[in-house]
Amino acid sequence: MPMMMVVRASLERALNLALSHDPRARQRLQSVREKCFRLSVPELPEPITVFFQETSVQLLGPEYESVDGSVTVALHDLAELQDASAVTRMIQQGRISIAGDPVFAQQAAQVFLQINVDWEEAFADAFGDVPGYWLAQGIDRLKGAMPKAEQMQKRVSEFLTQESTLAASPVFFALLEDDVKALERRLSALEKRIKDME
């Protein structure tokens, strides 16, 4: 757990650095403010849980239970998401599922997919001019190798909207099951207290 916490804390810093240098981030964050989104990729050691704030995000751990929406998808299926026509089939096959408001999930994805930062300036602020320049070059190369943000965003939103029309997902049932179990525990504790009082 401590290792994951350190990773989470570092990732949170990096994301917040990017968001703080993106002039439009605040606007995107506004629509998801004080909401929590969880992306579960079974191959990753833990789900990514993002709590959106006015100007920044907090990355929370798997113990946090008050999520507003979540998406579960296998790592190899993430790439398949690029093909919008495959998404419905993937949902029907139970390979992707979504819980909560699909519009929220779409907005949550947009916060990151639309990040637009002058990396050279951002890294220069954080690390000094020369390392900043080299880091920014690295980011540019990485971006060249990735599909365009708008393309990704379109695909994600298409898949999320399609999912909303389908029946409740396995993730939804898993979350519901957790809630029911928690409720059961509370009820039995309450029963015990009532018995003790009698």
Add this chain to the structure above:
Amino acid sequence: MKKHDDSTHFGFKTVAKDEKANMVAGVFHSVAGKYDLMNDVMSFGIHRLWKRFTIDCSGVRRGQKVLDLAGGTGDLAAKFSRMVGPTGEVVLADINDSMLKVGRDKLRDMGIVGNVKYVQADAEKLPFPDDTFDCITIAFGLRNVTDKDAALRSMLRVLKPGGRLLVLEFSKPVLEPLSKAYDMYSFHIMPRMGEWIANDKDSYQYLAESIRMHPDQDTLKDMMEEAGFGSVEYHNLTGGIVALHRGYKF
């Protein structure tokens, strides 16, 4: 001659119950200015991870009311303030006005205003109506409280039904070698660091002693159940050097 149950521990010393609060106050008045720096130095920054885990287990969401009790310089209150948003409220309560002042200035410098209230309060007699808060946290505070049972009962009273209490506190390391290394650190190195960095050996000696005198994981769990909390469980952090206890009001 004082009766036995009129006495309590102040670190390893036995003192009259009505003296402890003043002595603890002396410690925290003295460390307030350097508290955050010392916290980072002495825990190697790990206290931030312990607090992160506390936030994870809080389940706090927008619109809720949270009490950060013995909140001192407000690390948890700052995080909660952003999570509950303008429709929620965070109360940072501490018995010590020096710590509260450092906390208030820090949060203001972080741009956190509007949904945080600062209240000088004793954990044993919380000045809030019944059923007020969705979540109460007390981080590294309970061991300084004179009557812990009274404090736990007071917290239960001001929690809403369904609300939860999170107690983050030093505890008992689960492995013997770790326990020895930790003792060596807290009794030999911690007071020295206190002397060098904060010029205050005695306060840090008290902190080390109070850690050792604090109830272990299972004892604290029993105390919480005794006070009326339900579904009490704990997680050991860093090998039990610290434990996070969670209990609900039903």
